[in-house]
Amino acid sequence: xxxxxxxxxxxxxxxxxxxxxxxxxxxxxxxxxxxxxxxxxxxxxxxxxxxxxxxxxxxxxxxxxxxxxxxxxxxxxxxxxxxxxxxxxxxxxxxxxxxxxxxxxxxxxxxxxx
Amino acid sequence: xxxxxxxxxxxxxxxxxxxxxxxxxxxxxxxxxxxxxxxxxxxxxxxxxxxxxxxxxxxxxxxxxxxxxxxxxxxxxxxxxxxxxxxxxxxxxxxxxxxxxxxxxxxxxxxxx
Numbered sequence: 001x002x003x004x005x006x007x008x009x010x011x012x013x014x015x016x017x018x019x020x021x022x023x024x025x026x027x028x029x030x031x032x033x034x035x036x037x038x039x040x041x042x043x044x045x046x047x048x049x050x051x052x053x054x055x056x057x058x059x060x061x062x063x064x065x066x067x068x069x070x071x072x073x074x075x076x077x078x079x080x081x082x083x084x085x086x087x088x089x090x091x092x093x094x095x096x097x098x099x100x101x102x103x104x105x106x107x108x109x110x111x112x113x114x
Numbered sequence: 115x116x117x118x119x120x121x122x123x124x125x126x127x128x129x130x131x132x133x134x135x136x137x138x139x140x141x142x143x144x145x146x147x148x149x150x151x152x153x154x155x156x157x158x159x160x161x162x163x164x165x166x167x168x169x170x171x172x173x174x175x176x177x178x179x180x181x182x183x184x185x186x187x188x189x190x191x192x193x194x195x196x197x198x199x200x201x202x203x204x205x206x207x208x209x210x211x212x213x214x215x216x217x218x219x220x221x222x223x224x225x226x227x
Binding site for chain 1: 159214218220
C-alpha cells in the first residue's frame, strides 16, 4: 500500500528566501507525482506534475524533482513571496488502480513572513 | 469559466438523513473522482469513475454511492449520515488518471449534527 510522507509539516520563513519541501513515497511503481497548493477553505490547485520517466519540472519560481529509485520528490520555491503562503500537498499516482489513483501526503503548511 | 464545480458549498444536516452532493466538470475529461478531507486535513480518495467503470476504495462504507448521469457529472449520494461523515468532500477530474493532472472542485463542507 502506497504511503506518502511530507516533511516538514510546517515551515515559516522570511520573504525572499529559497526553500525546499520534501515528499517521500514507499512504492516506486508510480505513474506520476503531483504537487498541489491548497489555500484555506479552498480546493486544490495543481502546481506541477512529473511523469515517472521525468526527473524534474519547472514552472516559474517552482521546480519539482523526482527520484523514483529513492522514493523522493522535492519542491523548490525560489525567492518566496507572502502570496506563496498555503499548504503544499504532494500526491503519487500509482499503478494500483483507479481507486488508489492519487495517494496524498498530509501537506506542508508554509508561511512566508513579509 | 469554472472547470470543476460542486454544489452545495456547505451542507448541514442531521444524523440519519440522506443527502447528495453534485459535481460537474466542463473540461471534457473522461475520469472523475471523489475525495474526502477529514478534520486533520488528510485527503483520501473515495472513488474513481472512468467510462462507466467505477472503482471503489475498499475503505468507503456502502452508504456512499457515486452516480454518473453522463460523462460530465459525478454526484455523491450518502445514506444514513453519521457524525463521522463530517468532512470536506472534493470532486476532481482528469483526462487520464495515469498521466494527467487532476483538477479539483472547490469542495463541499458537510457537517452532520
